[in-house]
Amino acid sequence: MALLSGDITSGNITMVSPFPLPPAAPMSMATATGDGAEGLIDGPPPAIALVDSHCHIVFRNFDADLDEVAARWREAGVSALVHACVEPAEIPAIRALADRFPELSYAVGVHPLDTQHWQEHTARDLRIAAQADSRVVAIGELGLDLYRETNLERQLAVLEPQLDLAVELDLPVIIHCRDAAAAMLELFVSRARQGGIPRGVMHCWGGTPAEMEAFLAHGLYISFSGTVTFPKAEATHQCARQVPPHRYLVETDCPFLAPVPRRGKRNEPAFVATVAARVAELRGETLEQVASTSTENAARLFNLSLHSV
Ligand SMILES: [Zn+2]
Numbered sequence: 133m134a135l136l137s138g139d140i141t142s143g144n145i146t147m148v149s150p151f152p153l154p155p156a157a158p159m160s161m162a163t164a165t166g167d168g169a170e171g172l173i174d175g176p177p178p179a180i181a182l183v184d185s186h187c188h189i190v191f192r193n194f195d196a197d198l199d200e201v202a203a204r205w206r207e208a209g210v211s212a213l214v215h216a217c218v219e220p221a222e223i224p225a226i227r228a229l230a231d232r233f234p235e236l237s238y239a240v241g242v243h244p245l246d247t248q249h250w251q252e253h254t255a256r257d258l259r260i261a262a263q264a265d266s267r268v269v270a271i272g273e274l275g276l277d278l279y280r281e282t283n284l285e286r287q288l289a290v291l292e293p294q295l296d297l298a299v300e301l302d303l304p305v306i307i308h309c310r311d312a313a314a315a316m317l318e319l320f321v322s323r324a325r326q327g328g329i330p331r332g333v334m335h336c337w338g339g340t341p342a343e344m345e346a347f348l349a350h351g352l353y354i355s356f357s358g359t360v361t362f363p364k365a366e367a368t369h370q371c372a373r374q375v376p377p378h379r380y381l382v383e384t385d386c387p388f389l390a391p392v393p394r395r396g397k398r399n400e401p402a403f404v405a406t407v408a409a410r411v412a413e414l415r416g417e418t419l420e421q422v423a424s425t426s427t428e429n430a431a432r433l434f435n436l437s438l439h440s441v
Pocket residue numbers: 273308309335336
């Protein structure tokens with residue numbers, strides 16, 4: 133994936149036994165919104181249940197401390213995670229993570245910055261992977277990225293068969309769309325005539341309120357990430373205020389895009405609580421309301437069976 137560099141690469145997963153979920157108990161707003169990871173791990177176990185609807189813990193920069201990372205997401209109330217996939221070679225390692233962490237479901241797909249991994253047989257490979265494991269809950273992440281690349285035709289050639297596959301398998305899609313809302317909407321308008329738009333989510337939302345309304349009109353969900361905590365992300369703030377309650381999710385997209393105050397550091401699933409707290413603040417709601425609404429939405433979209441909801 134061209135977006136990634138340095139030590140952020142996929143593969144090399146080690147296996148250990150899963151460990152049990154923590155018991156539910158009340159959690160204060162201060163615990164969820166505190167500064168630093170300590171704020172997420174020191175307080176009483178949470179009553180809230182959150183879904184990190186988009187994460188990448190398969191990347192090697194989680195190798196050294198994944199058990200601690202999992203302990204922190206469990207203590208922060210993250211009861212389910214949906215793992216995104218950037219190219220098919222990742223699938224065995226993601227499947228191994230789902231064996232290790234029972235709260236983890238996953239998607240299979242090819243990212244728009246990974247089009248070099250799309251081959252003639254890839255749609256068939258993704259179909260086989262999706263049908264072989266009930267923990268595959270989506271096709272993705274797929275989409276268009278014109279921020280990093282300009283190969284729109286190639287990206288569309290990789291995107292369209294994946295949309296077809298999602299419609300065929302009746303699975304939702306996880307859509308990555310960066311600097312490409314116009315091209316994506318044009319594609320949706322043309323596919324809508326043939327019933328070719330699967331249900332799905334615009335992940336790591338960073339568009340304008342007008343673009344959001346257009347995607348909502350196509351039936352899509354909107355997922356907020358750490359970018360909603362960035363002080364200058366005014367359009368994203370407005371979207372968080374404006375999105376209908378039954379149509380939004382929260383995510384980390386970890387290891388990328390850590391929320392404030394950890395911006396620039398490695399992100400991890402526990403920090404979805406910080407994303408949810410900021411969405412709550414913007415909507416004038418409590419963390420508990422946003423947690424329960426976004427979790428219900430994620431469960432509906434991905435047909436998740438949640439462990440502690
Ligand atoms: Zn993405």
